[in-house]
Amino acid sequence: xxxxxxxxxxxxxxxxxxxxxxxxxxxxxxxxxxxxxxxxxxxxxxxxxxxxxxxxxxxxxxxxxxxxxxxxxxxxxxxxxxxxxxxxxxxxxxxxxxxxxxxxxxxxxxxxxxxxxxxxxxxxxxxxxxxxxxxxxxxxxxxxxxxxxxxxxxxxxxxxxxxxxxxxxxxxxxxxxxxxxxxxxxxxxxxxxxxxxxxxxxxxxxxxxxxxxxxxxxxxxxxxxxxxxxxxxxxxxxxxxxxxxxxxxxxxxxxxxxxxxxxxxxxxxxxxxxxxxxxxxxxxxxxxxxxxxxxxxxxxxxxxxxxxxxxxxxxxxxxxxxxxxxxxxxxxxxxxxxxxxxxxxxxxxxxxxxxxxxxxxxxxxxxxxxxxxxxxxxxxxxxxxxxxxxxxxxxxxxxxxxxxxxxxxxxxxxxxxxxxxxxxxxxxxxxxxxxxxxxxxxxxxxxxxxxxxxxxxxxxxxxxxxxxxxxxxxxxxxxxxxxxxxxxxxxxxxxxxxxxxxxxxxxxxxxxxxxxxxxxxxxxxxxxxxxxxxxxxxxxxxxxxxxxxxxxxxxxxxxxxxxxxxxxxxxxxxxxxxxxxxxxxxxxxxxxxxxxxxxxxxxxxxxxxxxxxxxxxxxxxxxxxxxxxxxxxxxxxxxxxxxxxxxxxxxxxxxxxxxxxxxxxxxxxxxxxxxxxxxxxxxxxxxxxxxxxxxxxxxxxxxxxxxxxxxxxxxxxxxxxxxxxxxxxxxxxxxxxxxxxxxxxxxxxxxxxxxxxxxxxxxxxxxxxxxxxxxxx
Amino acid sequence: xxxxxxxxxxxxxxxxxxxxxxxxxxxxxxxxxxxxxxxxxxxxxxxxxxxxxxxxxxxxxxxxxxxxxxxxxxxxxxxxxxxxxxxxxxxxxxxxxxxxxxxxxxxxxxxxxxxxxxxxxxxxxxxxxxxxxxxxxxxxxxxxxxxxxxxxxxxxxxxxxxxxxxxxx
Ligand code: FES
Ligand code: FES
Numbered sequence: 001x002x003x004x005x006x007x008x009x010x011x012x013x014x015x016x017x018x019x020x021x022x023x024x025x026x027x028x029x030x031x032x033x034x035x036x037x038x039x040x041x042x043x044x045x046x047x048x049x050x051x052x053x054x055x056x057x058x059x060x061x062x063x064x065x066x067x068x069x070x071x072x073x074x075x076x077x078x079x080x081x082x083x084x085x086x087x088x089x090x091x092x093x094x095x096x097x098x099x100x101x102x103x104x105x106x107x108x109x110x111x112x113x114x115x116x117x118x119x120x121x122x123x124x125x126x127x128x129x130x131x132x133x134x135x136x137x138x139x140x141x142x143x144x145x146x147x148x149x150x151x152x153x154x155x156x157x158x159x160x161x162x163x164x165x166x167x168x169x170x171x172x173x174x175x176x177x178x179x180x181x182x183x184x185x186x187x188x189x190x191x192x193x194x195x196x197x198x199x200x201x202x203x204x205x206x207x208x209x210x211x212x213x214x215x216x217x218x219x220x221x222x223x224x225x226x227x228x229x230x231x232x233x234x235x236x237x238x239x240x241x242x243x244x245x246x247x248x249x250x251x252x253x254x255x256x257x258x259x260x261x262x263x264x265x266x267x268x269x270x271x272x273x274x275x276x277x278x279x280x281x282x283x284x285x286x287x288x289x290x291x292x293x294x295x296x297x298x299x300x301x302x303x304x305x306x307x308x309x310x311x312x313x314x315x316x317x318x319x320x321x322x323x324x325x326x327x328x329x330x331x332x333x334x335x336x337x338x339x340x341x342x343x344x345x346x347x348x349x350x351x352x353x354x355x356x357x358x359x360x361x362x363x364x365x366x367x368x369x370x371x372x373x374x375x376x377x378x379x380x381x382x383x384x385x386x387x388x389x390x391x392x393x394x395x396x397x398x399x400x401x402x403x404x405x406x407x408x409x410x411x412x413x414x415x416x417x418x419x420x421x422x423x424x425x426x427x428x429x430x431x432x433x434x435x436x437x438x439x440x441x442x443x444x445x446x447x448x449x450x451x452x453x454x455x456x457x458x459x460x461x462x463x464x465x466x467x468x469x470x471x472x473x474x475x476x477x478x479x480x481x482x483x484x485x486x487x488x489x490x491x492x493x494x495x496x497x498x499x500x501x502x503x504x505x506x507x508x509x510x511x512x513x514x515x516x517x518x519x520x521x522x523x524x525x526x527x528x529x530x531x532x533x534x535x536x537x538x539x540x541x542x543x544x545x546x547x548x549x550x551x552x553x554x555x556x557x558x559x560x561x562x563x564x565x566x567x568x569x570x571x572x573x574x575x576x577x578x579x580x581x582x583x584x585x586x587x588x589x590x591x592x593x594x595x596x597x598x599x600x601x602x603x604x605x606x607x608x609x610x611x612x613x614x615x616x617x618x619x620x621x622x623x624x625x626x627x628x629x630x631x632x633x634x635x636x637x638x639x640x641x642x643x644x645x646x647x648x649x650x651x652x653x654x655x656x657x658x659x660x661x662x663x664x665x666x667x668x669x670x671x672x673x674x675x676x677x678x679x680x681x682x683x684x685x686x687x688x689x690x691x692x693x694x695x696x697x698x699x700x701x702x703x704x705x706x707x708x709x710x711x712x713x714x715x716x717x718x719x720x721x722x723x724x725x726x727x728x729x730x731x732x733x734x735x736x737x738x739x740x741x742x743x744x745x746x747x748x749x750x751x752x753x754x755x756x757x758x759x760x761x762x763x764x765x766x767x768x769x770x771x772x773x774x775x776x777x
Numbered sequence: 778x779x780x781x782x783x784x785x786x787x788x789x790x791x792x793x794x795x796x797x798x799x800x801x802x803x804x805x806x807x808x809x810x811x812x813x814x815x816x817x818x819x820x821x822x823x824x825x826x827x828x829x830x831x832x833x834x835x836x837x838x839x840x841x842x843x844x845x846x847x848x849x850x851x852x853x854x855x856x857x858x859x860x861x862x863x864x865x866x867x868x869x870x871x872x873x874x875x876x877x878x879x880x881x882x883x884x885x886x887x888x889x890x891x892x893x894x895x896x897x898x899x900x901x902x903x904x905x906x907x908x909x910x911x912x913x914x915x916x917x918x919x920x921x922x923x924x925x926x927x928x929x930x931x932x933x934x935x936x937x938x939x940x941x942x943x944x945x946x
């Protein structure tokens with residue numbers, strides 16, 4: 001641990017220092033109902049409400065759009081189709097293949113075709129239904145296997161190869177192959193997609209958007225309206241959840257609002273209702289995974305071949321990086337020596353899938369955990385032994401399939417400790433004992449590890465900026481390029497600034513993400529928010545502190561070494577003044593009290609063409625033990641106990657990090673067990689509301705839920721106060737639940753057969769797997 | 778469309794408004810009365826983000842028509858604190874980090890208060906059951922359940938102290 005981190009943590013007497021469990025900065029506002037989300041911002045008097053007309057076909061040419069009835073509907077002020085867009089008709093973040101409004105070809109059910117502006121939400125939504133659209137149907141491709149057969153891809157197939165997997169598999173003592181399908185997941189942020197655009201002076205636009213990426217909204221709005229970036233300001237104070245679903249998806253909403261504001265000259269607000277949101281916007285990619293593996297008698301993998309194929313939907317969106325990340329995480333914590341990974345990015349006539357917490361990583365890990373579990377069941381040993389047998393080594397067997405050395409491996413310690421604290425061994429024996437005596441109810445238990453790479457894999461995105469003003473009363477205005485979606489980023493960054501300047505956190509005003517304050521910011525994503533924005537803010541605070549130090553040294557005729565900031569005061573030799581007083585003195589002496597900070601993540605470099613280098617600054621680790629009980633007559637399960645040990649480095653805020661671990665884990669449990677997205681043969685999503693799409697509720701959470709953070713384990717890399725990113729990694733701890741269910745299913749055949757269980761492990765899926773076990777008895 | 782005049786009581790204040798027959802209580806609160814603490818998470822009674830109480834009964838305000846509350850009593854999150862003094866539930870949610878993005882929080886607080894008003898000593902499973910109609914996508918619920926349980930304890934202690942004060946008076 002760096003000396004600076006140790007000393008600044010130890011000396012802090014200020015309120016809200018780094019490492020303390022300060023409440024979320026908006027907690028008081030949240031709990032009193034006064035926190036303003038985008039829909040709560042007071043609307044201008046003349047505001048128009050928008051609704052969007054959607055495609056009813058998965059793949060068709062639009063022959064004719066008749067909007068006469070829409071235009072004459074009560075309250076309607078304007079309508080807009082693709083032809084009315086003055087600039088570029090695109091809201092695709094990487095490749096320009098995502099039209100804002102379909103230009104004559106529709107490619108999924110729910111695609112935006114036209115928009116209506118009316119006096120009220122109700123009027124706009126009713127008017128939309130009056131449109132008459134004639135389609136000329138084209139053949140749709142709806143699922144992954146069909147897309148592979150038709151070679152329908154949004155991006156070229158990618159391959160990572162190391163060693164000679166073919167002969168390693170052929171020469172291995174044991175061989176297995178298998179496959180599984182893995183469902184997608186709706187982000188189900190409680191606050192749906194929303195934007196409000198306001199026309200400003202001289203044709204400029206001001207856009208409130210619920211977005212993880214204000215800078216991209218600014219760019220895409222500018223392109224669509226035929227303006228430049230300087231003409232558009234985007235602001236977001238907070239989101240009501242995002243989880244990746246507000247990384248690229250808000251652009252569609254904001255572009256429509258902005259285009260309509262430009263057209264009508266009035267404020268325009270577009271808020272999707274839940275059903276429209278779920279039908280129109282992208283989700284986690286569903287995957288199919290095929291594997292072939294060769295291994296020795298202890299279960300050590302000697303050669304492995306993976307085929308991953310994902311359903312990307314109708315456009316590229318972020319699918320390139322998401323599928324790359326799946327390839328980077330299909331090792332999880334295991335060394336794969338001779339390995340071939342093929343990744344197909346399938347183009348289908350479904351909504352374009354997008355970012356969701358983990359960003360492909362969970363799907364990659366799902367693949368390898370399936371393999372490891374199958375190996376164990378084939379050999380008839382505890383899966384934990386096979387997992388351990390394959391863990392990355394320390395100083396040997398430590399290079400990933402993309403040639404990055406794993407230098408910070410702590411998975412052995414974590415798993416050892418968790419095995420001890422969770423009483424894993426005894427409980428495995430108890431589960432086996434229980435199952436012998438219980439014909440209908442079966443228990444299962446599993447321990448799974450997580451190793452997750454931190455950084456954007458696109459190296460250029462690993463940059464961040466911050467802006468800090470100190471006012472003459474010693475209070476501070478803090479801004480940075482990150483966005484707040486509930487993860488506590490704003491609080492953490494304020495803690496960093498409080499620590500640097502040694503002032504109480506309530507002297508710092510946390511302000512909305514705003515493209516006019518910090519420009520060109522990356523999305524708040526890839527778990528990198530506090531790593532990057534924390535560092536940028538620290539750099540800005542240090543600049544101001546350096547100026548104040550120099551000034552104080554001069555003013556009090558001491559050396560700079562004699563100037564010490566602490567507990568809202570500054571000591572200069574024998575003189576002690578309050579921070580506010582020093583600031584006032586400095587202002588009188590014409591010292592600049594405003595600074596920007598800029599940070600770029602060090603050490604990373606990576607060559608996309610060869611899939612090699614160091615895409616990740618470091619890895620975050622964790623492990624979980626889950627125990628379940630299933631009913632073999634209904635397929636239902638209950639999660640009875642969960643033990644988690646997770647690595648947050650030296651946590652910036654243990655309360656916030658604990659929330660990320662618990663929340664991420666439960667979200668993962670939903671993905672793998674209850675959240676089923678179901679499309680019919682016409683390409684219509686039929687699970688588009690909480691009545692049919694089941695995210696975990698309060699009553700689904702394990703009553704015995706023991707979550708701990710790994711202690712005294714500072715990040716070995718020099719991150720902000722040696723903390724680690726914690727947004728995404730805990731989600732994948734939920735794989736332990738899936739494998740506990742698998743374990744319970746396998747007990748039906750007395751562990752003689754590999755279970756065939758697809759994800760999500762709904763009662764239906766579990767029942768099918770149980771039946772298969774019984775049939776083969 | 779003709780408006781409907783409604784007089785009702787919201788958070789203890791007599792309130793009058795004119796709404797359309799189709800407008801929900803949620804619309805009325807948010808758009809006519811400027812009370813934006815209740816949120817629309819689904820609009821179909823499945824998420825609890827819009828929770829309020831109607832004559833003390835927990836309801837989804839997205840399922841109640843604005844016209845239906847004539848002459849009745851509505852309590853929303855805005856009325857939970859006593860000026861600057863937070864309700865024990867609010868305090869426990871805050872101190873126990875039982876919120877992240879916070880958009881579900883008003884609904885949870887209203888639902889939890891409705892529970893504690895009729896049962897001041899609920900078991901953990903009673904809490905889980907009572908809150909099962911409120912969805913939270915961020916927290917994983919554990920801290921919410923703990924906060925409600927802790928607040929119940931606070932409220933019981935407060936009630937006891939009040940009873941003692943009354944007895945000694
Ligand atoms: S908005 Fe009323 S229950 Fe969801
Ligand atoms: S805190 Fe975000 S939905 Fe509950």
